[in-house]
Amino acid sequence: MLRVRFAPSPTGYLHIGSARTFIFNWLFARRHGGTMILRIDDTDAERNTQTSEDSIFEGLRWLGLDWDEQYRQSERLDLHTAMAWRIFESGHAYRDFTPQEEAAEKAHATGASMWLCNPEMRELSREESDRRAAAGEPFVIRFRVPREPVRDVTFADEVYGAQSKSTADIEDFALLRSNGLPTYHMASCADDADLRISHIIRGQDHLTNTFKHILIFEALGLEPPRFAHLPLLIAPDGSKLSKRRHGPVVSVTTYRDAGFLPQAYVNFLCLLGWNPKDDRERMSIEEITAIFGFEGINRSNAVVNFSDDDPIDPKALWLNSQHLYALPVEALAELLEPWAAQAGWKPAPGQLLKIAPLIQERMKTFRDFASVTDFFFLDPLPPYDPAELLPQKGDVAMAVRVLERAKQALAVADFTHDGLEQALRTAATELGVKAGQMFQPVRVAACGRKVAPPLFETLAVLGREVSLARIEQALALLAS
Numbered sequence: 001m002l003r004v005r006f007a008p009s010p011t012g013y014l015h016i017g018s019a020r021t022f023i024f025n026w027l028f029a030r031r032h033g034g035t036m037i038l039r040i041d042d043t044d045a046e047r048n049t050q051t052s053e054d055s056i057f058e059g060l061r062w063l064g065l066d067w068d069e070q071y072r073q074s075e076r077l078d079l080h081t082a083m084a085w086r087i088f089e090s091g092h093a094y095r096d097f098t099p100q101e102e103a104a105e106k107a108h109a110t111g112a113s114m115w116l117c118n119p120e121m122r123e124l125s126r127e128e129s130d131r132r133a134a135a136g137e138p139f140v141i142r143f144r145v146p147r148e149p150v151r152d153v154t155f156a157d158e159v160y161g162a163q164s165k166s167t168a169d170i171e172d173f174a175l176l177r178s179n180g181l182p183t184y185h186m187a188s189c190a191d192d193a194d195l196r197i198s199h200i201i202r203g204q205d206h207l208t209n210t211f212k213h214i215l216i217f218e219a220l221g222l223e224p225p226r227f228a229h230l231p232l233l234i235a236p237d238g239s240k241l242s243k244r245r246h247g248p249v250v251s252v253t254t255y256r257d258a259g260f261l262p263q264a265y266v267n268f269l270c271l272l273g274w275n276p277k278d279d280r281e282r283m284s285i286e287e288i289t290a291i292f293g294f295e296g297i298n299r300s301n302a303v304v305n306f307s308d309d310d311p312i313d314p315k316a317l318w319l320n321s322q323h324l325y326a327l328p329v330e331a332l333a334e335l336l337e338p339w340a341a342q343a344g345w346k347p348a349p350g351q352l353l354k355i356a357p358l359i360q361e362r363m364k365t366f367r368d369f370a371s372v373t374d375f376f377f378l379d380p381l382p383p384y385d386p387a388e389l390l391p392q393k394g395d396v397a398m399a400v401r402v403l404e405r406a407k408q409a410l411a412v413a414d415f416t417h418d419g420l421e422q423a424l425r426t427a428a429t430e431l432g433v434k435a436g437q438m439f440q441p442v443r444v445a446a447c448g449r450k451v452a453p454p455l456f457e458t459l460a461v462l463g464r465e466v467s468l469a470r471i472e473q474a475l476a477l478l479a480s
């Protein structure tokens with residue numbers, strides 16, 4: 001049965017590269033009817049924090065993608081330890097009693113890896129090893145990488161193809177530390193084996209670890225999972241995206257707080273390193289799931305574009321605007337509610353449902369909501385430049401005539417799109433001005449700006465009383 005896992009370490013917020021790894025695992029599992037497992041790899045006690053773990057869960061929940069099973073690595077230490085000793089008893093590992101400081105000094109002095117500095121530990125007899133351990137001498141359990149004869153460790157990566165590395169280039173890596181706790185390699189492989197993980201989908205930076213992990217699986221007498229390594233996400237300057245160097249740029253919550261739809265963000269992350277093999281860019285999660293496969297994953301690293309002034313990738317911004325525009329109006333209106341509350345506004349019942357279609361094309365993210373809708377909620381309008389009320393430069397008298405006639409028309413008009421359009425067009429004809437010369441002063445009077453949603457729909461939402469009051473405010477501004 002197909003089983004995949006996402007195994008974040010709670011040492012910081014959810015990195016966008018980690019979020020993409022979770023998404024690709026999720027898509028692969030859902031497309032093939034497999035099981036999605038979330039495993040918190042929290043064995044690094046010195047660096048793990050509850051704040052980081054909470055942030056990871058916060059980011060994953062915002063993405064809106066679920067998982068089927070959940071585990072915590074620190075609760076499975078007995079399993080990891082037992083498997084390490086199983087490898088030791090089979091002769092594939094040995095005790096290394098070399099003090100850490102001494103080994104490090106030798107490695108630094110010779111430029112050699114630790115196993116080259118400690119060959120005598122590989123050759124220590126089992127009797128001597130047991131005696132020293134019984135005497136309380138501290139030791140590390142180290143994997144006995146094959147040396148005589150040297151051989152190649154190989155696997156077929158689902159993305160990068162055939163991979164091979166000589167055991168001459170793999171150090172005798174630790175399985176258990178001197179305090180008895182498992183290393184990352186041991187804990188990860190023990191859990192993957194116990195949880196029957198069929199496919200390991202992770203970043204390309206883990207590819208070199210895979211050779212060690214295959215050796216561990218072989219020592220346990222188990223078939224290794226299949227591996228798929230994902231291209232890295234890099235900055236515009238070609239450097240690897242990192243929390244330390246790029247800060248909020250690499251945090252999932254940066255996009256959430258910027259007002260992104262989670263489905264748009266998932267869409268964006270999928271296109272970083274994966275191609276649907278057609279011209280589609282805006283896709284729903286369901287559409288992506290139906291076509292996702294390893295064959296669409298690129299081998300080259302994917303660039304996340306951002307600048308010193310803006311951490312948001314412009315492509316992500318565009319995709320989000322497309323997803324916003326595709327939302328049903330009812331769904332958009334519901335999603336606008338918390339943003340209205342954040343702005344301190346209390347929409348009347350049904351008001352957001354009327355406003356939503358007027359601004360749907362004008363928002364790139366929900367953060368734009370306040371700036372494109374403030375005039376619906378502010379009363380009176382904040383001061384604005386009275387020159388914008390003039391239908392032609394310097395002609396204050398025409399602006400006054402237009403607004404006075406508009407006020408008369410709106411006082412008796414039917415406050416629907418058609419009724420308002422007919423009333424204002426008729427008023428323009430009677431005054432002998434062009435329709436645009438009538439509409440602009442009314443738009444500025446109603447919204448406090450030239451660029452605003454469609455005039456007649458806006459007036460209908462504002463209502464007769466507010467519309468007339470704002471024309472009065474505009475006339476007073478012109479008089480002053």
